Amino acid sequence: MNDIASPGSSVRQVSVRQDIVPRTFVRSQVSPDLPPPLAVGGVIGWMRDNLFSSVFTSILTLLSLLFLYLHTPDLVRWLFIDAIWSAPDGDACRAPGAGACWAYVNAKLEFFAYGSYPRDMVWRVDLTLLIGAGLAAWLLWPSAKHKAAALVLFLVVYPVIAFHLLHGLGPGLRATLSWLADLFGSKPLADVAANTLPVVGTNLWGGVFVSLLVATVGIVVSLPLGVLLALGRRSKAPVARFLCVMLIEIVRGVPLITVLFMANTMLPLFVPEQWSPDRLMRPLIGVALFASVYMAEVVRGGLQAVPKGQFEGAMALGMSWWSMMRQIILPQALTIVIPGVVNSFIALFKDTTLVAIVGIFDFLRAVDTARLDPVWAGPTSSATGYVFAATFYFVFCFGMSRYSMMMERRLTRGRSH
Amino acid sequence: MSSAPAGAASQTEPPRTPFWRADWARGALWQALLLAAFVWLMWAAIDNASVNMRARGVPTDFGFWNRPAGFDINQTLVHFTSAGSTYGRAFTVGLLNTLLVAFFGIIIASVLGFLIGVARLSRNWMVARLATIYVEVIRNTPLLLQLLFWYNAVLAPLPNPRQSLELPGNIYLNNRGLFVPEPLFGAGFDWTLWALGIAIIAYYAVKRYAARLRVETTKRLPVGAIALGLIIGLPALAFLLAGAPLSWSTPVLRGFNFNGGVRIFPEFVALLLGLSLYTAAFIAEIVRAGVLSVSHGQSEAASALGLPRGRLLRLVVIPQAMRVIIPPLTNQYLNLTKNSSLAVFIGYPDLVQVFAGTVLNQTGAAVQVISITMAVYLVISLVTSAGMNLYNRRMALAER
Numbered sequence: 001m002n003d004i005a006s007p008g009s010s011v012r013q014v015s016v017r018q019d020i021v022p023r024t025f026v027r028s029q030v031s032p033d034l035p036p037p038l039a040v041g042g043v044i045g046w047m048r049d050n051l052f053s054s055v056f057t058s059i060l061t062l063l064s065l066l067f068l069y070l071h072t073p074d075l076v077r078w079l080f081i082d083a084i085w086s087a088p089d090g091d092a093c094r095a096p097g098a099g100a101c102w103a104y105v106n107a108k109l110e111f112f113a114y115g116s117y118p119r120d121m122v123w124r125v126d127l128t129l130l131i132g133a134g135l136a137a138w139l140l141w142p143s144a145k146h147k148a149a150a151l152v153l154f155l156v157v158y159p160v161i162a163f164h165l166l167h168g169l170g171p172g173l174r175a176t177l178s179w180l181a182d183l184f185g186s187k188p189l190a191d192v193a194a195n196t197l198p199v200v201g202t203n204l205w206g207g208v209f210v211s212l213l214v215a216t217v218g219i220v221v222s223l224p225l226g227v228l229l230a231l232g233r234r235s236k237a238p239v240a241r242f243l244c245v246m247l248i249e250i251v252r253g254v255p256l257i258t259v260l261f262m263a264n265t266m267l268p269l270f271v272p273e274q275w276s277p278d279r280l281m282r283p284l285i286g287v288a289l290f291a292s293v294y295m296a297e298v299v300r301g302g303l304q305a306v307p308k309g310q311f312e313g314a315m316a317l318g319m320s321w322w323s324m325m326r327q328i329i330l331p332q333a334l335t336i337v338i339p340g341v342v343n344s345f346i347a348l349f350k351d352t353t354l355v356a357i358v359g360i361f362d363f364l365r366a367v368d369t370a371r372l373d374p375v376w377a378g379p380t381s382s383a384t385g386y387v388f389a390a391t392f393y394f395v396f397c398f399g400m401s402r403y404s405m406m407m408e409r410r411l412t413r414g415r416s417h
Numbered sequence: 418m419s420s421a422p423a424g425a426a427s428q429t430e431p432p433r434t435p436f437w438r439a440d441w442a443r444g445a446l447w448q449a450l451l452l453a454a455f456v457w458l459m460w461a462a463i464d465n466a467s468v469n470m471r472a473r474g475v476p477t478d479f480g481f482w483n484r485p486a487g488f489d490i491n492q493t494l495v496h497f498t499s500a501g502s503t504y505g506r507a508f509t510v511g512l513l514n515t516l517l518v519a520f521f522g523i524i525i526a527s528v529l530g531f532l533i534g535v536a537r538l539s540r541n542w543m544v545a546r547l548a549t550i551y552v553e554v555i556r557n558t559p560l561l562l563q564l565l566f567w568y569n570a571v572l573a574p575l576p577n578p579r580q581s582l583e584l585p586g587n588i589y590l591n592n593r594g595l596f597v598p599e600p601l602f603g604a605g606f607d608w609t610l611w612a613l614g615i616a617i618i619a620y621y622a623v624k625r626y627a628a629r630l631r632v633e634t635t636k637r638l639p640v641g642a643i644a645l646g647l648i649i650g651l652p653a654l655a656f657l658l659a660g661a662p663l664s665w666s667t668p669v670l671r672g673f674n675f676n677g678g679v680r681i682f683p684e685f686v687a688l689l690l691g692l693s694l695y696t697a698a699f700i701a702e703i704v705r706a707g708v709l710s711v712s713h714g715q716s717e718a719a720s721a722l723g724l725p726r727g728r729l730l731r732l733v734v735i736p737q738a739m740r741v742i743i744p745p746l747t748n749q750y751l752n753l754t755k756n757s758s759l760a761v762f763i764g765y766p767d768l769v770q771v772f773a774g775t776v777l778n779q780t781g782a783a784v785q786v787i788s789i790t791m792a793v794y795l796v797i798s799l800v801t802s803a804g805m806n807l808y809n810r811r812m813a814l815a816e817r
């Protein structure tokens with residue numbers, strides 16, 4: 001009685017009762033899809049959903065469009081179309097209606113990069129930066145091997161090489177070399193001892209490489225010192241905890257500028273006269289200290305996020321405190337805080353600009369000095385220099401933050417099964 | 418440690434740990450060494466400092482505090498003259514200038530930050546994108562660069578006073594600063610202030626009464642309308658009754674500069690602009706994270722209960738978001754205050770520029786001046802975080 005339309009036959013007559021003859025029509029073939037209504041799919045639908053979903057949203061969209069319409073053309077014209085790309089001096093840039101003075105940036109590029117570092121020895125800076133970039137790439141490449149070796153190279157070997165390359169052969173090394181030359185009575189070796197890598201005083205250093213130097217020293221020092229301070233703050237020993245808390249809270253409570261002032265004016269008073277640190281060394285100490293206490297707070301967050309069972313498990317295995325920290329707790333804690341660590345690196349990189357206050361010629365200071373050069377000074381040279389500097393800092397900081405996001409995704413992917 | 422088989426042997430006492438291998442003894446030894454090292458370091462530093470300071474003829478006391486300063490400060494909130502005022506007075510001027518820029522900076526940054534944070538969450542693609550661009554650009558460039566940009570590239574090329582940009586409301590902008598009309602309060606204006614105070618107290622009374630009324634009788638009072646009427650109406654009434662004792666001194670161009678009105682220095686404008694725009698980007702991210710941290714179920718449940726969107730936000734989402742927002746927001750306020758020390762780069766006379774800069778250079782009392790400066794910032798930080806901790810405790814989730 002209850003017939004079911006069988007596939008294959010398109011229309012079938014079903015008889016339920018003999019006196020009434022109902023007909024049921026069952027479609028047995030799928031009709032082709034219709035295109036979605038114009039208002040839902042496609043560009044128009046997207047615009048309806050995302051730009052004009054209500055009166056208020058529509059007004060906002062129109063206002064944003066108006067804002068873009070009013071400012072983008074001017075900005076593009078200033079940056080590119082009306083910009084002066086090459087000129088022997090600032091005359092073209094001083095003409096009324098001229099846009100950004102890229103010729104000025106081009107002319108000052110060497111100064112921005114190296115400050116007053118002797119031009120014939122700039123290869124030493126380049127080589128240092130190249131080695132540093134190579135090591136950093138090794139460390140940061142997600143799937144690179146032997147990262148522990150890279151870390152040792154970066155934290156221990158690289159600073160020594162960088163110092164000798166940038167500053168010149170240290171007196172100890174030079175004396176050893178000339179002693180060897182005397183011992184063997186070798187003339188070429190004596191030449192080498194006397195002439196390789198002559199000393200370049202830090203008063204000539206400047207530009208991008210000093211910015212990178214300050215940031216690198218801050219990173220290299222702040223990681224281990226920050227971990228130590230964080231461990232001290234979490235330790236059960238009251239003396240260590242008290243000292244660490246004091247240091248962290250005091251330095252975090254004051255602006256970096258006052259720490260730099262302190263490093264610059266008070267530090268030379270606190271040490272015997274003959275140990276008085278170099279003028280570049282003082283802000284480096286200040287920046288490293290400042291970065292360390294912020295790092296300590298980041299690491300402390302990671303230590304607190306490690307489940308208590310990990311500590312208890314390690315203790316149950318009879319591990320000593322140091323090996324528990326090194327093998328069980330810190331690897332987990334540091335993995336958790338990678339985004340925080342990168343964030344404080346970004347903050348540190350931006351903060352390196354403040355060393356200018358104690359007379360260090362970092363990149364921003366170089367830009368800010370170059371704009372006063374009478375050959376190039378003009379109504380747009382300041383803005384051009386700042387836009388160039390902003391682009392430089394943006395590329396570095398934005399790159400770091402994207403990298404940290406990528407690492408975070410990789411790490412959480414590994415952990416979520 | 419004994420791996421003896423179970424039985425009689427295990428009943429014997431394990432050998433006592435000699436005290437030099439006991440945990441407490443080792444801990445005490447390490448701590449004593451640490452303390453000794455710290456004390457030695459401190460002592461050596463103080464000893465060196467006193468030797469060095471004597472050798473360089475640097476003052477070691479606070480005697481400079483009461484000596485005449487002999488330099489000028491362009492923006493002073495309290496009376497200050499180069500001839501008669503002391504270094505202590507200069508400290509006060511600098512501190513007040515720091516607090517002034519921090520106060521206005523915090524207000525502007527909060528308003529802007531909340532707006533941008535909400536804009537980033539907007540369902541409007543265009544608005545969200547613009548807000549994201551703003552946040553990313555501002556957060557990824559140094560604050561100092563932004564300050565220099567505002568000061569040297571935006572404010573410095575402004576026209577001279579004769580060709581000032583005229584803004585609505587008799588406000589003039591030129592390379593000497595922003596000139597705004599100055600309110601001159603006549604006799605009887607204090608009545609308006611009293612009325613405002615009374616109105617605020619009355620508002621709280623009405624609010625409490627309305628809350629009680631609602632619990633007891635479920636009747637609602639239009640608290641918002643009453644508050645508006647009280648807080649605007651009462652002072653306005655007092656103002657009119659006293660005969661409108663307020664006049665404006667508008668800036669007028671005389672010769673090469675403006676007379677009358679209030680001159681807001683370009684340094685202040687640049688610093689305020691830079692600090693607020695920079696901090697606003699960070700506050701926007703905090704607000705966004707706070708709103709996103711409220712679980713979706715909360716707003717869905719509120720909609721299911723029939724709350725309209727405005728009340729849903731005000732009664733359900735924002736209170737819970739605030740709990741997440743407040744601690745990092747406090748941090749940003751403190752950061753703004755500390756960052757105001759960048760004033761020294763553009764010559765705004767804040768605490769660091771006046772005290773740790775000019776006074777330090779003139780007196781040479783490095784240790785005293787730097788210590789005082791650091792102590793001031795430390796006290797500001799500690800007081801603010803103590804206050805915010807108190808507030809935070811009130812707002813915290815009452816877990817049962």
